[in-house]
Amino acid sequence: MSQPSVSAKPINKLALIGTGLIGGSFALALKKQGLVGQVVGLARSPESARRALDAGVVDQAEESFHKVIADADLVFIATPVKAMDAVFAQLADCLPEQALITDGGSVKQAVFDRACAHLKQFQLERFVPGHPIAGKERSGPEAADADLFVDHRVILTPVAECTSAAALSRIHELWVGVGAEVEQLTLAEHDHLLAATSHLPHAAAFAMVGALLRMEERHDVFRYAAGGFRDFTRIASSDPTMWADIFMDNRAELQSLIARYQQELTVLNRYGRL
Amino acid sequence: MSQPSVSAKPINKLALIGTGLIGGSFALALKKQGLVGQVVGLARSPESARRALDAGVVDQAEESFHKVIADADLVFIATPVKAMDAVFAQLADCLPEQALITDGGSVKQAVFDRACAHLKQFQLERFVPGHPIAGKERSGPEAADADLFVDHRVILTPVAECTSAAALSRIHELWVGVGAEVEQLTLAEHDHLLAATSHLPHAAAFAMVGALLRMEERHDVFRYAAGGFRDFTRIASSDPTMWADIFMDNRAELQSLIARYQQELTVLNRYGRL
Numbered sequence: 001m002s003q004p005s006v007s008a009k010p011i012n013k014l015a016l017i018g019t020g021l022i023g024g025s026f027a028l029a030l031k032k033q034g035l036v037g038q039v040v041g042l043a044r045s046p047e048s049a050r051r052a053l054d055a056g057v058v059d060q061a062e063e064s065f066h067k068v069i070a071d072a073d074l075v076f077i078a079t080p081v082k083a084m085d086a087v088f089a090q091l092a093d094c095l096p097e098q099a100l101i102t103d104g105g106s107v108k109q110a111v112f113d114r115a116c117a118h119l120k121q122f123q124l125e126r127f128v129p130g131h132p133i134a135g136k137e138r139s140g141p142e143a144a145d146a147d148l149f150v151d152h153r154v155i156l157t158p159v160a161e162c163t164s165a166a167a168l169s170r171i172h173e174l175w176v177g178v179g180a181e182v183e184q185l186t187l188a189e190h191d192h193l194l195a196a197t198s199h200l201p202h203a204a205a206f207a208m209v210g211a212l213l214r215m216e217e218r219h220d221v222f223r224y225a226a227g228g229f230r231d232f233t234r235i236a237s238s239d240p241t242m243w244a245d246i247f248m249d250n251r252a253e254l255q256s257l258i259a260r261y262q263q264e265l266t267v268l269n270r271y272g273r274l
Numbered sequence: 275m276s277q278p279s280v281s282a283k284p285i286n287k288l289a290l291i292g293t294g295l296i297g298g299s300f301a302l303a304l305k306k307q308g309l310v311g312q313v314v315g316l317a318r319s320p321e322s323a324r325r326a327l328d329a330g331v332v333d334q335a336e337e338s339f340h341k342v343i344a345d346a347d348l349v350f351i352a353t354p355v356k357a358m359d360a361v362f363a364q365l366a367d368c369l370p371e372q373a374l375i376t377d378g379g380s381v382k383q384a385v386f387d388r389a390c391a392h393l394k395q396f397q398l399e400r401f402v403p404g405h406p407i408a409g410k411e412r413s414g415p416e417a418a419d420a421d422l423f424v425d426h427r428v429i430l431t432p433v434a435e436c437t438s439a440a441a442l443s444r445i446h447e448l449w450v451g452v453g454a455e456v457e458q459l460t461l462a463e464h465d466h467l468l469a470a471t472s473h474l475p476h477a478a479a480f481a482m483v484g485a486l487l488r489m490e491e492r493h494d495v496f497r498y499a500a501g502g503f504r505d506f507t508r509i510a511s512s513d514p515t516m517w518a519d520i521f522m523d524n525r526a527e528l529q530s531l532i533a534r535y536q537q538e539l540t541v542l543n544r545y546g547r548l
Contacts, residue, residue: 153498193494193498196503197495200482201505201506204478204539208478211534211537215470221471224407224468224471229471231506234505254543257485258539258542258543262540263485264484265478265481265532265536266536268481268521269529
């Protein structure tokens with residue numbers, strides 16, 4: 001296990017938009033490393049406020065977007081990717097002058113496009129798109145883990161003509177501070193690579209479980225599930241709505257990969273072997 | 275963990291045709307439960323004899339098929355399914371009168387057909403086709419494990435008009451004796467069910483790794499492999515030749531499932547969601 005760096009300068013107030021597994025783990029990790037003073041999370045209901053507080057991922061939960069953002073020096077967006085559109089729209093109105101923005105979305109071009117649609121140029125310069133390659137099948141603040149990112153890759157996708165070098169360097173330093181291995185890719189490189197290594201496997205797992213659920217003997221099928229199949233059902237137990245949004249956002253890349261995958265399956269089906 | 279039954283009558287000599295993971299684990303499990311006197315394994319080379327002896331899965335290794343079979347009261351066939359054709363051909367000539375036969379093959383109709391092609395009627399009555407639903411990605415005698423079958427399902431597929439009730443009951447008792455949960459299915463039921471729960475997932479994993487190996491950026495793809503994809507590569511690290519034989523043997527069942535799977539993928543590809 002790599003030793004988290006202790007040289008990063010702490011932030012005063014983290015505004016957490018999305019207090020689930022990824023957002024919650026980021027908050028817990030910053031706290032554990034002494035890298036954050038206060039964490040204020042957005043909670044759309046008393047129930048979600050209570051869960052975030054009980055899990056210890058936020059010090060304070062607010063229903064008001066403006067209260068969450070006020071005086072923050074970092075905004076971390078860890079909502080499903082489609083919901084980021086509304087988040088950027090609201091941020092454009094109330095982002096404090098000193099604040100940086102980063103996110104944890106599984107697609108990057110679509111998220112950056114949403115940011116462009118709403119943020120003003122000087123705000124966009126302070127947005128560093130990112131994607132921690134870490135997860136669990138479990139979700140919600142209860143699943144958050146201060147060590148989730150230790151020795152895991154975090155991909156940052158700064159946009160050359162736009163992202164400020166100072167903002168990039170600061171976000172980079174914070175991720176290193178919580179033990180992650182940070183790499184930089186372009187938006188397109190990220191989406192191309194993740195389509196192959198993450199989006200296609202999830203699509204394949206959902207499609208397989210879907211195919212078997214439509215068998216008449218599905219009770220037996222799931223009862224006899226052996227090793228190989230259990231891995232598929234585990235992958236497919238991830239939130240289908242969240243993944244459907246990711247598939248839509250990265251559909252150009254995913255479609256060409258699914259087509260390639262289907263060719264392989266056709267060959268296997270025709271000749272009985274690969 | 276269920277308590278292995280201790281009421282099974284021990285066998286005197288087990289003839290092991292195939293001393294890898296499944297055959298080796300069966301021998302170790304019988305030994306651990308005091309259910310076998312002597313295990314003699316077929317070894318086609320001094321190297322494979324040494325490995326089987328070093329792993330402790332056989333007491334004696336022989337190059338001669340006749341020496342392995344002589345005086346055995348149980349023959350366990352744990353070779354790849356295609357190789358069973360030659361095994362049955364040899365067994366027909368030298369099976370001791372009192373001996374029972376069972377196997378661990380992943381397809382059952384094709385294995386039974388091979389037995390029918392070679393064994394005489396009175397020998398065929400003493401053959402109980404079986405399939406322990408247990409495995410690892412590792413193979414060979416070194417991977418053998420006396421507890422591999424504990425609390426795992428073993429499917430026996432006796433053939434109503436053929437398999438002797440006494441033979442079935444004896445093989446059933448031995449599997450229970452090593453801690454397995456024994457169930458009975460017909461040959462067709464087995465092949466139908468396993469096509470869905472095991473053969474399709476393996477085919478899907480091999481096809482996916484195949485598709486990604488043909489990408490130009492494959493180095494990056496495997497370097498960035500995240501959770502979902504790692505499960506696929508693990509499944510696809512199973513022996514491809516062994517699996518290609520299984521796919522061929524069960525191709526009627528597998529083809530209709532792959533077709534159904536491709537329909538799901540097509541829907542996902544067209545509409546971006548399931």
